[in-house]
Amino acid sequence: xxxxxxxxxxxxxxxxxxxxxxxxxxESKLQKIAATxxxxxxxxxxxxxFNSIVDPNPWGSxxxxxxxxxxxxxxxxxxxxxxxxxxxxxxxxxELDGSPxxxxxxxxxxxxLAELKAATGLSVVAAFEHEFHIADAGxxxxxxxxxxxxxxxxxxxxxxxxxxxxAGVAPEVVIAEFGNEQFEVTHEPADALAAADxxxxxxxxxxxxxxxxGWRASFTPKxxxxxxxxxxxxxxxxxxxxxKPATYDAxxxxxxxxxxxxxxxxxxxHLPGITAMTAxxxxxxYRLKPHSxxxxxxxxxDRDREASLRICPTVTIGGRDPARQYNIxxxxxxxxxxxxxxLAAIVRAGLEGLKAKLPTPPLVTGDPTLMSEAExxxxxxxxxxxxxxxxLDALTADSTVTGWFAPVFVExxxxxxxxxxxxxxxxxxxAVCDLYRTLY
Numbered sequence: 553x554x555x556x557x558x559x560x561x562x563x564x565x566x567x568x569x570x571x572x573x574x575x576x577x578x579e580s581k582l583q584k585i586a587a588t589x590x591x592x593x594x595x596x597x598x599x600x601x602f603n604s605i606v607d608p609n610p611w612g613s614x615x616x617x618x619x620x621x622x623x624x625x626x627x628x629x630x631x632x633x634x635x636x637x638x639x640x641x642x643x644x645x646x647e648l649d650g651s652p653x654x655x656x657x658x659x660x661x662x663x664x665l666a667e668l669k670a671a672t673g674l675s676v677v678a679a680f681e682h683e684f685h686i687a688d689a690g691x692x693x694x695x696x697x698x699x700x701x702x703x704x705x706x707x708x709x710x711x712x713x714x715x716x717x718x719a720g721v722a723p724e725v726v727i728a729e730f731g732n733e734q735f736e737v738t739h740e741p742a743d744a745l746a747a748a749d750x751x752x753x754x755x756x757x758x759x760x761x762x763x764x765x766g767w768r769a770s771f772t773p774k775x776x777x778x779x780x781x782x783x784x785x786x787x788x789x790x791x792x793x794x795x796k797p798a799t800y801d802a803x804x805x806x807x808x809x810x811x812x813x814x815x816x817x818x819x820x821x822h823l824p825g826i827t828a829m830t831a832x833x834x835x836x837x838y839r840l841k842p843h844s845x846x847x848x849x850x851x852x853x854d855r856d857r858e859a860s861l862r863i864c865p866t867v868t869i870g871g872r873d874p875a876r877q878y879n880i881x882x883x884x885x886x887x888x889x890x891x892x893x894x895l896a897a898i899v900r901a902g903l904e905g906l907k908a909k910l911p912t913p914p915l916v917t918g919d920p921t922l923m924s925e926a927e928x929x930x931x932x933x934x935x936x937x938x939x940x941x942x943x944l945d946a947l948t949a950d951s952t953v954t955g956w957f958a959p960v961f962v963e964x965x966x967x968x969x970x971x972x973x974x975x976x977x978x979x980x981x982x983a984v985c986d987l988y989r990t991l992y
Contacts, residue, residue, distance in 0.1 A: 561628075561639045563590050563621045566657065566752055568968050569601040570832065570890045570992075572640075574619060579639065582621070589620030592645055597655045597964050601888075601991045606971045610960050617653050619643040625746070627753040629718040631711065633764030638719065638757060642749045654958035657892040658748070664899040664956075665744055672906055674790040674798055674811065676899060677879075678747035680891060681738045681785040682754055683729055685775050687768040687989070691733050701728035705735075712737065712761045719757060721750045731780030741787065741879070744895055751784070751891040771887035772988040773831070774838045777981040781839035781846055784887050786830075786895060787864065789879040790815075800878035806854045806863050806915045807878060813912025816861050816880060818905020819898055820850040820913055820932065823860060823884065825950030826897040827936055828943035828969060833888035834976050835988045837939050840884060842921045847884035849920045849933045852913045859916070860884050860936070884936060887992055900956045940973050 561582050564574030575590040594617055598609035625642035632638045645656035652659045669675055686705065694701040702709055709726045716723040722740040729736045737758065739750050755771055762769035774781050789799040790812060801809040808816070819826075831840060842848045845857045853859035862881040866874035885894050913932055920933045928934075937943035944966055947953060954962050976984055 557636065559636045559639060561626075561641060563619050563641050563643045564752070565592070565619055565643055565645055566890050566892060567599055568597060568657075568832075568890060568893070568965055569599065569972075570888050571599070571601055572752055572756055573599070574640075574643065582623075582641070586621055586623060589618040589643060589646070592617050592619040594653075594655065598968055600968065600972060600975070602975060606968050609967060610963050617645050617647060617655075618650075619645055625749040627719040627721065627749075627757070629715045629757065631715040631718050632757060632760040633711065634760060638715070638760055640753065640756065642752065654961050655964065657890050657896065658745070660957070661748055661892040661896040661899070662745055664896045664903070668899055668903050668906075671903060672811065673793045676744040676895075677741045677789045677791060678744040678895060679739055679741045679787040679879075680747060680751035680754070681736065681783075681787065681881075682751070682758075682771060682887065683734060683736045683782040683784070684758060684769050684771045684887075685731065685782060685989075686733045686735065686762060687770060689733065689765075689767045693732060694728070696730045696732075697728055702726075702735075708761065708765055708767075709735075711765075712758060715757050715761055716754065719753055721753050721757070729780070734780055734782070741789070744788070744899070748891040748895050755887060770989045770992055772985070772992040773833060773836045773886040773888060774985045775989050776985050777838050779985070781844060782886060783839065783846055783883060784885045784889070784891075784894075786882040786885050786898065787879045788882065788895075788898065797875040797878065799880070800866075800875040802874070805912065807866075807874065808863060808880075808912055810912065811906065812880070814905045814908075814910045815902035816852055816905070817910035817913050818903065818908070819861060819882070819901045820852060821910070822901040822904065822950060822953055823850045824934060824937055824943075824946040825953040826901055826947070827884055828940065828947045829897045829965070830882070830885040830889045830894040831943070832890070832940075832969065833886070833988060834940050834973055835981075835984050836886050836888055837937070837943070838981060838985070839886065840936055840938075842919075848936055849928070850936070851916050851920065851933055853917065854915050856917070857883070858919075863915075888988070897953070897956075901953070904952060940969060944969055944973075
């Protein structure tokens, strides 16, 4: 007598600690629950990465919402090495009557994108570039970014690419990175909501492929205080209502169109206030330091990897069109930040710049740490928050940023992150990095 194991499909959401959570149903029931979703709790928004709920929190023990799958955001692959397929559907959290819930970050991104388009006619094209470390593989020292460093992990990279491709993530590149046992994975540009969905899928599929190899993949910002950091670089560009590229203008400095320049100006103006959302852990701020190839000042630059906003290179070989390649990279982010919230904050900040018709910021060259305070002020270079508590202070001090969200959401986010800092207050940086390495 034989039995058949029916695969499960997980309906998921990403919380404020950037942990993928949800509920699973048997695959044959997915269509049945698609309209009404699965049960979810408001208090889940106050879940910490330490598997506790912040107490007190605004939600308490009562209050129910629904987690409704978006069937256009389903990622399924049988190539991770698990006994049953990896099958995950991103969901929106709604009230019991189907209206949007104030704590759903996926809805926040969708709404921000809709408002940007309504106000300007622009749509965002985005891609998330992830760096991560592999543990428990026993590789030993290797050459940075080398062919051998990738091959010693074989067949991890081709297995990962195959799983991501079958899941619909559209992977572009997997490389051995600068750090020992560090890798990077990228995906093709997509509309912004789909890109954030892909970011979640990339993290979970990567972890599963590594786990089935007997290893652990960690997207933590820092595996050790002096280690090479893991960032999430968020690339964005714009298309107009006709679908034509709207980020590039060859006549402007750096090739940045006036609309894209105003958007970047808004991001830089509010960058200190949104950093807590895009770099959302204590260890994030071990990475956001000068001379770390990450980000440390409110800084727009052309092809400089120390800048917060980097104009990426374009290729004209064979007559290729720069306009279709041209994009900007937001570098003050990592995988402790919820990808929907991170991108929503960037879009909201950029929209403020467009509404105010801000001029394009100066393209800064050189090292801000070698400039005088007067020089930095003239160029608009402000040091980013240097700790998570300082980032939370900057967030709450920026009434424009807090005004983008429901007060109860801001209360929840700030309370959660303050709790996180208090929880780790007695640990030295080595212990903090050790903890986050296991959590992410």
